Amino acid sequence: MNDLNSLMKNRRSIRSYTNERIPVDVTNKVISAAYFAPSAARRYGFDIVVVEDSLLKDQIKTICEQGERTWVHSRPNEVKDSILQLPGFSFQKNFLTDAPVLLIITTNPNHPNIPYPIESCWLAIAYMILEIENSGLGTLTYTPSICLTNRRHELNEVLKIPIDDHIQVILPMGYYDVKLEHKESHVERKVHHNTYGTPYFK
């Protein structure tokens, strides 16, 4: 398969979705991709909540927007400024209600019998992101900042998620009209040969 590389390269974060519905077998294919990812001790120590209900999406949007305003304004000034200047950043999270499906991935990072829960989760999230792209849909790797605070229970309560489970990501999923071009990353200096500090790319 030669075009895995172009599939990876052409993926961009999508923040604006059309209201076109997603066929259920497409959603199911994205979900099944999560379970093809490697998972520590084959435990698949994460849950997926598939949100399609409009009222729930409204509530999620309100909580995420309020939580993010509070969190960002509590940061030191230089951190706050750097967040506000991120490409595409806005306190308005319209993608949470525009996208027909939200995939919410949770894990209990302190579970005594699940090794590497965060790591396994994010391998599965990468698989889902690629399957979304492969299906001609868009997504965004949205990490609600309210989940970094002591108000994270608000999202859990709306979704009835056990409080020990932490929301890792909300992946809005939908069709879109506009996608930006591929953007080069220049990170060759972060690749080392044999020992750290010896450039791999001469």
Add this chain to the structure above:
Amino acid sequence: MNDLNSLMKNRRSIRSYTNERIPVDVTNKVISAAYFAPSAARRYGFDIVVVEDSLLKDQIKTICEQGERTWVHSRPNEVKDSILQLPGFSFQKNFLTDAPVLLIITTNPNHPNIPYPIESCWLAIAYMILEIENSGLGTLTYTPSICLTNRRHELNEVLKIPIDDHIQVILPMGYYDVKLEHKESHVERKVHHNTYGTPYFK
């Protein structure tokens, strides 16, 4: 691209490698895949050490094997037993010297200006794993247990990795003779509809 799904599905962890060399452009393609992954605030807050040196691989193997014996034997009995019964588990880590290339991915989980370092790292690791599979090579998501202990500096020192950077994974990469069949995961109960506890798959 229809076969992303079968690429994902057919990947299996590989623990035994042939001594066939890997063309440099294949290694470079795998490295470049890491930088196509989404990364929080586009920071790519990880480093990759590409180890090909035989003496270094010997040292890594010795440290990982000793560290794992110590770590496993320090676990409570029931945890120790479950580790020893994991499919493919052995204290011998021959893959660390047999595989022609080891890709070691590190990040500083406490860096003040890199958001979500672990999460971004593991998205990149998933991309590399898929590009390795796509190149007809095998890998294993190997997380050295010595990195969970206060002896993790031993690996960092051999590789000259700054002590604030934590090794997340060692991906051995190489050709192989034997690969197991796809193994089904039965995790439908972990997919919920709208709210947690309502099964998505009826």
